[in-house]
Amino acid sequence: MAEVHIPMDRPDYLWPLFAGLETLDGVGPKTAKHYKALGVETPKDLILTLPVGGVDRTRSDSIRDVPLPGMATVSVVIGRHRPPVSRGRPYRIEVEDAKTSFQLVFFHGKSDYLSRILPTGARRVVSGKVELFDGVAQMPHPDHILSPDEAGDIPAFEPIYPLAAGLTQKGLRRAMTAALAEVPNLGEWIDLPLLDQRGWPVWHDAIAMAHAPKGPHDLAASALARERLAFDELFAHQLTLALARASNRKGKGRVTQGNGRLRQKVLESLPFKPTGAQMRAIDEIATDMATPARMNRLLQGDVGAGKTLVALMALLVAVEAGGQGVMMAPTTILAGQHYANLKPLAEAAGVVIEMLSGQDKGAERRAKLAALKRGDIQILVGTHAVFVEDVAFADLRLAIVDEQHRFGVRQRIKLGQKGQGADVLVMTATPIPRTLSLAQYGDMDVSVLDEKPPGRTPVATALVSTARMDEVIDHLRKAVAEGRQAYWVCPLVEESESFDATAAEERAKLLRAAFGEGVVGLVHGQLPPDQKTAAMADFASGKTRVLVATTVIEVGVDVPNASIMVIEQAEIFGLAQLHQLRGRVGRGAAASTCLLMYRPPLGETAKRRLMVLRDTEDGFVIAEEDLAIRGAGDVIGTAQSGLPQFRIADLETQTGLMALAQSAARTLLVRDPKLIGPQGQSARILLILLEQEKAIRLISAG
Known part of the structure; x- marks a missing residue:
């Protein structure tokens, strides 16, 4: 496949964001390891880790103005210290606000430390949860203890971040402040009319706003700053897929055009008439194969929608053109099933079909491989055993992968490489909700079988x-x-x-x-x-x-x-x-x-x-419900599915945003295929920032 060569040199002003976490205030090598559990390894990862909640720290005159138990931020005068009289008892300090007195409580409190930071007679601003214990108001372990001149540092609404073992909110906020100070102003990769229409802030401001929520409304996915950052992730992902798609279309494919003779024989041997959806998919695939660009198509069909017939017709196009086709399934049982279903139809057309699996050994295996290399076997059905180095084709024109979500992208690429520019058709019987389909297969053209063949009973x-x-x-x-x-x-x-x-x-x-x-x-x-x-x-x-x-x-x-x-x-x-x-x-x-x-x-x-x-019984309705109930990660099983892992975007709730991102990415590439204009250059920066250049190289390598 021809690569889309887009230089991906990281500009100097982005380097601080990709440095080690140890460059941030308060993060040493040991703490940096704890951050890995959050998937955070660089300052850039940290700034893209948004708050998951917030605490109202609005100043009050007195804890009497706050419903208890509840959060209070008040100015107090420090009174008497009451160290514990026996082991296991807490250290108590009496304090007085504008209207009443209460206690600060510390378990395992150290007398010298507490006397130093809370000296009797001094004024302090304290913030934490106040609760009643035996009728006495207490604030156990205040979150903040500051002198009045430092108290301005406490935000009225304080963000709460996700934590891992070994991390604290205080330490994370300190590191976050240092990371946010490194955030540069970047050019704009979003179309300005779209930016205005959605009311989104520029990227630099969006980052700042997302980390300084004014209230719970700013934590919602629909908050403008968060929505913009989610769009950026989806846009970078869709840009990667669109580049792969463009690269694929430029990829040296081969014109594979059949005369329809073998397909006609199969249609005449069928006891039923194919559905309109099957005929449409067959036409789309044959049209793709007839172009010099390499086909990269997904065939989605519900249970029993008749994908096998469509697959056979595609394989017959390859045979009519004088070439070979291969169909690969994830298990021996399924490969055997496909072989059993395809064999009588292929034989009706006078086509030689064979199956190859890990069970083939010795002379039998050698004979099959020799026949395949000579071109005597026209259609091969197999498991991943067809990946093995010694499997060689005379002229492979089409590779079909069934149940794609069980294979990795690399395996798909490897299969396509068995033939010089072989077309690739991926099939799945799992109807995929539109959002996930865009996220997972956005680089592919899609054919959908949405009718059931005659003879299927409810x-x-x-x-x-x-x-x-x-x-x-x-x-x-x-x-x-x-x-x-x-x-x-x-x-x-x-x-x-x-x-x-x-x-x-x-x-x-x-x-x-x-x-x-x-x-x-x-x-x-x-x-x-x-x-x-x-x-x-x-x-x-x-x-x-x-x-x-x-x-x-x-x-x-x-x-x-x-x-x-x-x-x-x-x-x-x-x-x-x-x-x-x-x-x-x-x-x-x-x-x-x-x-x-x-x-x-x-x-x-x-x-x-x-x-x-x-x-x-409608698989597409079921798939949408499944997405609503379980969420994107579980529907296909993220580990296997090739679904991207987004830090901010949410595939379940932001369906519309994904479709918008796909449209924006494709529009940009039509206008500026090499990403050399001002918006294109900014889009490159986004790809570097979100480390999508890896994905571009992986997919382009196909």
Whole structure:
């Protein structure tokens, strides 16, 4: 891929912000280590760590003017010191404000220190929480003790920052004051009309205002200073993605244009007519492949929307053009499923399709690799085993990655490099809310399958308490006697395959006792690959009628005769996962059922999740609800998802801001593709400031 070469030299005036934290007042090497727990390693990180709360420290004449218990900031005259009379008792100091007297209380107080900072007869301004103890007003361990001439340093509303072990508010504020003194005035990267329209302050002022809130309203995400800083983060991220997209489009792709002959054969062999959404996606992909730019497209489809057919049509474009295609899935089970689904269709078109997995060994593997290198294998389906160095293609034109969120960006790039300028199509069966889609896949063009193919039956979903387990087993016994098949999914006991396996094995034992030995199959992550494959094959062929499984079956498993899905302890699964599991049934002509078994009592959130699932089968509605309930980090699993980690922006509540940032980033690049104009130069500074140059280089390296 051709890189967008944008020099990223850090200007001198930014260096202080990227120095070590030890350059700040009161931060030594030991304290600097404690800051790492907050993700803070430089003064720049510190200034982008905004207050999470605030304390009202408005001056009062007396604690009598403050509702107790409550915060008070008052001027007092120091009275008698009363050191503890026995171990474990507090040190008390009597003080008097304009209207009444009260006590300052110190546990483990040192007499010489307290006599020095609070000498009897002196006037001090103290600020802290006042409470009544045995009818006496007390202020334990005041937050501030200052002489009257220093008291102006106490803000009327004092910001509270997030802390980690070893850090204090006082120490952090001292370091923050030093860091804020290093903040330079920077040029403006936001379009001036947009800045005026939103009423946002310039960057320097926004930083200052965000760290000096006047009240709780200034801590809200909608406060102008915070909103502007959130926009900056989203804008830098979208600019990175837009640069990657521009770079990708300039990237040396290849014109891959088919004559439609093989695709026509497949369409004629289908027992149904593809949906409008499928035909639209097929056209979009074929059009992309026919251009000299390299395709980088995301195919989003709900459970059962028919992505497999779209994928095959894309692979056939590559074959029609005289090249090869590869489709990669995250697990052997899923790769095998894709292979089983694609094989009859590919054969109907007279196309050679093979599967390669880690299970291929010795002579068989060597024969497949040689055929692939000669070009005799036209379509290859595999797991990540296709990344291995010795896998070489004669002419790879298209790489398809299924369930992208389980792969890293680097793996995607590596796959694309197997072919000179191969087009890349990424597929996901997890409908992604618009905000997350913009955050995660903003560099890609998107095709959405939002219609269900004919023949998919609606799935009736019901909530059942675990107390009714015997009824569920009876219901299942009747269904099995009628020739139907069922999945029984066991809960994730904890993030451990061995625990999950135990749960599944126990349940299989119980069901075998109820239905007889040969009726119940078992599949979980701990089984050797050949046993997993055999268990799936027995179920697919109808040899076993009930398949007990962990979430290994979540994605892509296709057994049309299976019409019942039982999910145990459904309340502990995420919405997207429940939706995926339910999508394993409703693939045949029989009326299908999904039973969500839960352990009462249900918490509010769990109840809301299960009700959403009961009430709709629309994956996009479910995804939006999931985002609202769980938040962005959990919806896809941030560690795997490639979702950016923002310090200020909030993906759940600032959907509109993300879309605005994408539009602003793309507009700027259309006007100034090399970022050399005044606004473009300022945008470079933003990318450096938010360390997005790393992302530009990573994505450009693709």
